Structures are given as structure tokens and as C-alpha cells.
Amino acid sequence: MTTIVKGQPTSAEVRAQLAAEGKPVLVAFSLGKDSIAAELALQDAGVETHLAHMYLIPDLEFVEQSRRRLEDQLGKPIKMYPHPSLWRMLNALVWQPPERCEIIEAAQMPTIEYDDMWDLVKQDMGLPADTWIADGVRAADSIVRRASLTKHGVMKPRNRKVSVVHDWLVKEVRECIADHVVDLPIDYEWFGRSFDGIDARFLLPIKEHAPADYQKILDWFPLAELEVMRSQMMREVA
Numbered sequence: 528m529t530t531i532v533k534g535q536p537t538s539a540e541v542r543a544q545l546a547a548e549g550k551p552v553l554v555a556f557s558l559g560k561d562s563i564a565a566e567l568a569l570q571d572a573g574v575e576t577h578l579a580h581m582y583l584i585p586d587l588e589f590v591e592q593s594r595r596r597l598e599d600q601l602g603k604p605i606k607m608y609p610h611p612s613l614w615r616m617l618n619a620l621v622w623q624p625p626e627r628c629e630i631i632e633a634a635q636m637p638t639i640e641y642d643d644m645w646d647l648v649k650q651d652m653g654l655p656a657d658t659w660i661a662d663g664v665r666a667a668d669s670i671v672r673r674a675s676l677t678k679h680g681v682m683k684p685r686n687r688k689v690s691v692v693h694d695w696l697v698k699e700v701r702e703c704i705a706d707h708v709v710d711l712p713i714d715y716e717w718f719g720r721s722f723d724g725i726d727a728r729f730l731l732p733i734k735e736h737a738p739a740d741y742q743k744i745l746d747w748f749p750l751a752e753l754e755v756m757r758s759q760m761m762r763e764v765a
Contacts, residue, residue, distance in 0.1 A: 529696065530665075530667045530695075530696060531694065532666045532693055532694055535681045535693070536681065536682075537694055538690070538694045541689060542691055543572065545574050546573045546574050550655075550659075551575040551654060552658065552660075553579060553645075553648065553659065553661065554566050554576050554662075555645075555663075556579060557581075557663070557721050557723070558580055558590070558597065559712075559720065559721030560663075560700055560715070560721070562662065562663040563597070563663075563709055564700040564703045565663040566578065567601075567704065567707050568691055569691055577654065578604070578605040578606065580605050581611070581644070582608070582613075583722070583723060583724070583725070584725070584744050585613075585743075585747075586743060587722075587737075587740045587743060588737065589712075589733070589737050590712075593712035593713060593714070597709070597712070600707075600708070600709045606652060611638070611640065611644050614636050614637065614638055618636055618638055621748060622748035622753070623748065623749065623750065624749050624750055642686050645686075658687065659687050660686075660689065661690070663690070665690075665692060665693055666693055666694060667696050668697075676693055681693045717732035717733070725751050725754070727754050730754055730755050730758075731755060731758060
């Protein structure tokens with residue numbers, strides 16, 4: 528049974544409206560279960576979609592393996608773009624040794640906002656500026672998300688964001704994915720969720736299961752090893 532977002536149309540009604548418009552929709556494809564469900568729900572509604580994934584760290588093999596498998600199962604390409612958080616973390620000198628700080632500051636890399644990044648993605652993919660950007664945000668996921676959907680709406684004309692499974696429960700998400708015989712990425716075995724950070728929740732499993740990818744993370748953020756050491760020490764104390 529779906530949940531209800533006060534004052535908002537159902538997700539089925541939203542998907543029907545997108546289908547009636549007859550225009551392609553860009554899916555913010557995190558590779559996580561909710562974005563997979565969003566893509567499948569749009570496919571079932573007859574909506575043409577294009578998939579874009581924003582990576583946090585370039586060229587991680589476990590991410591690439593998931594992307595390639597999902598491309599095969601979904602029958603379409605997943606285009607890759609740098610996540611705004613990558614530049615934000617670099618500019619904030621997150622886990623950077625002293626000798627890198629001056630170089631990073633001298634580079635004056637821009638901090639790209641999400642809406643600007645999506646505009647660039649649309650341009651790169653040859654999509655019109657008014658293309659809707661679909662996500663898998665769900666009201667049942669947290670009180671904060673429910674409040675945001677209630678306050679700002681599930682279809683936001685200002686930035687063309689639309690939440691196409693906003694009233695689904697996690698059971699419906701998993702059933703949809705299973706019915707379409709699509710595999711979840713390895714993230715759910717390692718982290719219990721999709722990869723989206725460089726704290727101990729993600730670093731420890733990556734170091735254990737994908738040491739080459741762990742080294743790639745250290746190439747970008749060398750002092751992230753301290754986060755692993757801190758976590759290991761806390762476990763020993765506990």
C-alpha cells in the first residue's frame with residue numbers, strides 16, 4: 528500500500544502526466560534502489576528516459592561494474608558525470624595533506640551547484656532545457672523528505688525536478704525491481720545502501736572488498752586513511 532503525501536498527486540498520476548506530455552525525461556540515476564525503481568516505473572508508464580549518474584570518485588571499478596550490469600538489464604546507456612560534491616570536497620580540502628592545499632587553492636576550481644550541473648548534463652545529452660529531471664525520492668524514507676515533498680511539491684516547475692515514486696514504500700520498490708529481474712549493485716551487500724560518501728561506513732568495506740578502488744580514493748583524498756584508523760581504534764576501545 529502506498530503512502531499519502533498531503534496535497535500532492537499520486538505518483539501514478541505524475542507518471543501519467545509525464546507520459547501524456549510525450550517528452551523525454553532525464554533520470555537522476557544514483558544506481559541505488561530508489562532510482563532504479565523510478566526508472567522502471569517510468570518505463571512501465573511508457574515514458575522515454577535518459578539516465579545520468581553523478582560519480583563521487585572517478586573510475587571506481589565496483590561502480591563501473593554496477594553501471595555496466597544495469598545498462599545491460601535496463602537496455603540503455605547510463606552517462607557518467609562528476610558529482611558537485613567531488614569539487615566541493617576538494618575545494619574544502621577534505622582529507623588533503625598540507626602539501627596539496629596550496630595547489631588546490633591556486634587551481635580555483637569552481638563549486639558547481641546542483642541545478643547548474645543538471646543544466647550542463649541536459650546540454651551534453653542534447654535535451655531541451657525544460658526537460659523534467661526525475662528522482663527516486665520517497666516520502667516514507669524520512670520525515671524530512673515527507674515534509675519537503677509536502678511543502679515544495681512532487682513536481683517543481685522552477686528547477687524541473689519531479690519525484691516519480693514519491694508515495695511508494697520500500698516493499699513496493701523491491702517488488703518492482705524483482706518483477707523486472709534487475710540486480711541491485713554490490714553496494715547493498717557492502718554498505719546496506721548506495722555509495723555516497725568517504726566516511727568509515729563506506730571506506731572500511733571498500734578497503735576490505737576492493738583494495739584497488741580504496742587506493743583510488745586515497746589518490747584523491749590521501750588522509751581518508753585517518754578516518755579508517757579512527758574507526759578501527761573506536762572499535763577496539765568499544
